[in-house]
Amino acid sequence: MADDYQNLPDADLARASVQGDETAFGEIVRRYSPRVFSFSSRFFRRYDLIEEAAQEVFLKAFTQLKNFEGRGSLEGWLTRITVTTCINILRSTKPQNELMVSDLTEDETAWLDNKLANVSSANYQNEEDKLIAADLVSRVLETLPPEDVLILQLIDGEGLSIKEASATTGWSESKVKIKAFRARRRMREAVQKLLNAKDGKFLKTEKSVK
Amino acid sequence: MKDRHILEILDRAVFAELGEDDLKSIQIHSANCSDCRQAYEAARVSAVLLDVRAAIPAVEPSAFFRSKILTAIREKQNLRKPIAAFRRWWQASYALVCSMLFIVVTLAALTILAPKSNSEQAVSTYNLYSTDSVILNQNPPRNITTEQALEVIYTERRDAVKR
Numbered sequence: 001m002a003d004d005y006q007n008l009p010d011a012d013l014a015r016a017s018v019q020g021d022e023t024a025f026g027e028i029v030r031r032y033s034p035r036v037f038s039f040s041s042r043f044f045r046r047y048d049l050i051e052e053a054a055q056e057v058f059l060k061a062f063t064q065l066k067n068f069e070g071r072g073s074l075e076g077w078l079t080r081i082t083v084t085t086c087i088n089i090l091r092s093t094k095p096q097n098e099l100m101v102s103d104l105t106e107d108e109t110a111w112l113d114n115k116l117a118n119v120s121s122a123n124y125q126n127e128e129d130k131l132i133a134a135d136l137v138s139r140v141l142e143t144l145p146p147e148d149v150l151i152l153q154l155i156d157g158e159g160l161s162i163k164e165a166s167a168t169t170g171w172s173e174s175k176v177k178i179k180a181f182r183a184r185r186r187m188r189e190a191v192q193k194l195l196n197a198k199d200g201k202f203l204k205t206e207k208s209v210k
Numbered sequence: 211m212k213d214r215h216i217l218e219i220l221d222r223a224v225f226a227e228l229g230e231d232d233l234k235s236i237q238i239h240s241a242n243c244s245d246c247r248q249a250y251e252a253a254r255v256s257a258v259l260l261d262v263r264a265a266i267p268a269v270e271p272s273a274f275f276r277s278k279i280l281t282a283i284r285e286k287q288n289l290r291k292p293i294a295a296f297r298r299w300w301q302a303s304y305a306l307v308c309s310m311l312f313i314v315v316t317l318a319a320l321t322i323l324a325p326k327s328n329s330e331q332a333v334s335t336y337n338l339y340s341t342d343s344v345i346l347n348q349n350p351p352r353n354i355t356t357e358q359a360l361e362v363i364y365t366e367r368r369d370a371v372k373r
Binding site: 025026036038051055062112130133134136140141152155157158184189191 | 217220221222224225241248249250251253255256258259260261262263264266268269270271272275276278279280282283284286357
């Protein structure tokens with residue numbers, strides 16, 4: 001029975017789900033939950049928060065499925081719900097204060113010291129280094145507005161074009177450009193504050209610009 | 211060149227996609243401007259951090275995620291539509307409920323309609339006939355068996371002893 005559903009196109013599954021067919025909706029969840037989880041993990045670090053967000057996305061999708069008219073792809077529609085849901089969750093939580101050097105762990109401070117001298121993503125072969133950097137970037141991103149987090153990761157992190165980011169978020173291309181510009185500035189300023197707070201250590205790296 | 215222009219170049223595009231002309235402008239200006247040099251360094255570190263973040267493997271849903279969602283949907287629907295929820299419950303369990311009802315009704319009918327036991331019959335007989343009438347065959351009871359007659363005699367004796 002479930003195997004029959006696996007071969008059905010998205011539009012048929014959506015139609016059956018609207019009629020109350022739970023197995024059809026279960027197939028939609030099976031098909032797109034990896035995508036929703038992957039997207040939610042751009043906003044949250046903890047697994048329980050990622051799962052909570054994904055659950056909310058699918059509950060919303062089930063109640064709003066009658067509004068999905070099949071003009072776009074079901075995947076795109078679910079992605080836009082994921083974007084809205086994650087941003088709303090982040091907005092409803094208390095905004096993080098500015099990240100200070102004193103908030104950083106020893107590993108993160110050492111990472112900044114070390115990488116400032118030779119900053120290049122090609123140097124990331126060490127798994128431990130990656131984990132420290134991943135934790136550091138998550139903490140920096142937590143201090144930014146949710147929209148900034150999303151756009152930075154889509155365009156700067158994953159290399160999506162403005163057009164692709166526009167399709168993913170449902171924002172206009174000009175809005176994406178403006179958001180990306182402002183997000184880069186905020187991210188740069190947040191990192192710069194951390195680096196400036198390290199004073200002399202930061203000045204050591206001046207030679208790397210030349 | 212003004213600082214604002216350098217910062218705008220840094221924020222306008224993805225760091226890795228800055229053109230040679232842009233990088234040259236930044237380097238020339240940064241040589242004499244520590245603020246812009248720091249901004250450039252921060253932009254480089256930001257770009258590396260975002261690369262690292264993008265390389266983190268995606269989180270996979272657990273094996274139970276689908277059933278969790280379907281359960282949550284059912285619970286939500288039950289809260290919103292109690293009648294529909296009752297209907298769904300009835301569809302799922304009507305066979306069990308009907309069979310239980312059938313068993314209860316059958317047992318009740320059997321209890322009411324089943325023939326009385328010997329002792330019950332004896333008691334009612336005892337109420338109609340005394341031991342003397344049975345023993346002396348005076349006004350003999352019709353359709354009374356030997357066992358019933360003995361039960362009548364025994365019951366009366368037992369009651370006499372108690373008194």
